[in-house]
Amino acid sequence: MSNIEEELRAAFERQEAVVPEAGSVRSRIDLAWVGVKRRRAKRRAFGAAAAVVLVAAAVPVVTTFAWHGGQPGQEDTVVANSATSAPPLVTDAAPIDVLLIGGDHRAGAKTPRADTIVLLHLPADRSAGWMVSLPRSGLVDVPGKGRQKLATTLALGGEQLTARTVEALTGVDLDAAVVVDYAAWRGITRAVGGIDMCLDQAIPPQDGRAGLAEGCQRIDGDDVSPLLQGQAGLKQASIDRDRNAQRFLAALAKKLAADGTATSPVRINQLLAAAGGGLVYDGNMPMLLRAAAQLKTSELIGLGEPVFTSTADGEIVDSAQWKSLYQAIRDDRLAKWAAANPSFVND
Amino acid sequence: MAVTYEEFADSRLSALLRYAVMLTGDPNTAEDLVQETMLRVQLHWWRVARSDSPDAYVRKILTNQFIESRRSSWWRRVLLRADPDPVVASSTDHAAETAERDRVWALLAGLPRGQRAALVLRYYEDLPDREIAEILGCAVGTVRSSISRGLDALRAELVEAR
Structure with a gap:
């Protein structure tokens, strides 16, 4: 043991005399936490607005959790400004993954269910946004809950559990998870004056919901539930429903980018009000906003399995092809993967 | 949980x-x-x-x-605190000893933060290299070199000061 090491230990030991007493620090922290919670309530509102901006910039998202690849921290302190500021000159060199959950509080049901589960991937080069639809009836190992359908995770443990399950399934470290309910989508759709999109097949009426005709049309607020929930009578049921959801998101992103909403705080606030409480955001907004601002197009490309591999219990989502897709997300080479697996690409 | x-x-x-x-x-x-x-x-x-x-x-x-x-402004604060201690030259052994220890402390303050953290984790928390690497998010080899460079720097400064 050298002299310097001894001296160092002695210096540390001496310094112990000035260590503050834990009890008083604890009180201070608890007090500060109250303030944080209050600010967070406000930030949710900002976050919701920001989420809409993200939609505009091709990142449709709604409630989040900020995960920074294992480093909680960097709270969203610049939310208000970053929504409108110019894209930074230096680009973040990291890909970003956000889980978008289209959930719903069904009438009469106490627990929310996830209908649409989309993993949104922004590549490091920000060349486009990628939407990977995970089947809601996909069979997954839910942490602590055994083998279940993916959709049930929302009711079992909220978006956190859904996100952890998707992380376990895909090996992708999510940066955020967002939940949107149908009321919020209806509100947003009305607020933007409808969304123009094309359906490759008619959606039959079901469960008291109206149907939608085949072809290009304007989707109004009232059409949102039929569009996003309708699956009975579609050629490939939930596969086609997921594709419709992707088309809807892509069309919304395009609309918001085209009409300038993305850059107008006033319009964002209007949209926020329209979304109401169904749009909850809580996450690392600066990072997501920077990423959104860096996107080179407002184009969202949808990926999903063309034909489900079903068992009696649900869909297989860990086949070799799915695994190669997860690997491609982790390796940030979705464009290459999509080129090699064109049947997965939604149009 | x-x-x-x-x-x-x-x-x-x-x-x-x-x-x-x-x-x-x-x-x-x-x-x-x-x-x-x-x-x-x-x-x-x-x-x-x-x-x-x-x-x-x-x-x-x-x-x-x-x-x-x-x-x-930690390092500045420490340096400022260490500076007005030219009482170093004071008479008693005790004061001299204290000043010497403050000297170590001040030198520590001058090190890059990563090195400082490595030294604290090693010589205060007594953690093995592997755990230090985990906390600092770097390779074990980096931890070892941080510690040895940190010690070298302190040693050099102390020798110079004496």
Whole structure:
């Protein structure tokens, strides 16, 4: 043991005399936490607005959790400004993954269910946004809950559990998870004056919901539930429903980018009000906003399995092809993967 | 999730404060650092709780925060505190000894933060290289070289000062 090491230990030991007493620090922290919670309530509102901006910039998202690849921290302190500021000159060199959950509080049901589960991937080069639809009836190992359908995770443990399950399934470290309910989508759709999109097949009426005709049309607020929930009578049921959801998101992103909403705080606030409480955001907004601002197009490309591999219990989502897709997300080479697996690409 | 945030804070807060004091060299800065860390920890508790070792995870957060915080005037504060101590030349052995130790402290303050953190984790927390590497988010080899460079720097300065 050298002299310097001894001296160092002695210096540390001496310094112990000035260590503050834990009890008083604890009180201070608890007090500060109250303030944080209050600010967070406000930030949710900002976050919701920001989420809409993200939609505009091709990142449709709604409630989040900020995960920074294992480093909680960097709270969203610049939310208000970053929504409108110019894209930074230096680009973040990291890909970003956000889980978008289209959930719903069904009438009469106490627990929310996830209908649409989309993993949104922004590549490091920000060349486009990628939407990977995970089947809601996909069979997954839910942490602590055994083998279940993916959709049930929302009711079992909220978006956190859904996100952890998707992380376990895909090996992708999510940066955020967002939940949107149908009321919020209806509100947003009305607020933007409808969304123009094309359906490759008619959606039959079901469960008291109206149907939608085949072809290009304007989707109004009232059409949102039929569009996003309708699956009975579609050629490939939930596969086609997921594709419709992707088309809807892509069309919304395009609309918001085209009409300038993305850059107008006033319009964002209007949209926020329209979304109401169904749009909850809580996450690392600066990072997501920077990423959104860096996107080179407002184009969202949808990926999903063309034909489900079903068992009696649900869909297989860990086949070799799915695994190669997860690997491609982790390796940030979705464009290459999509080129090699064109049947997965939604149009 | 066996551990709640409250249980964690009850059992670990003192240790975190001690660690923060060693990192920052100043009780006030240490309190701020710990407070900031614990707020973040509460915000992301579910993620902390599911990690293999919540304690190591929180230490990592605190350390990152320390290394990354630029505004902290810790080193200046320490240097300022060390400077007006030219009482060094004072008569008693005790005073001289104290000054000598302050000298170590001041020198420590001058090291890059990563090196300082490595030294604290090794010589105060007595952690093995592997755990230090985990907390600093670097390779074991980097930890070893940080520590040896840190020690070299201190040694050189102390010899020079004597």
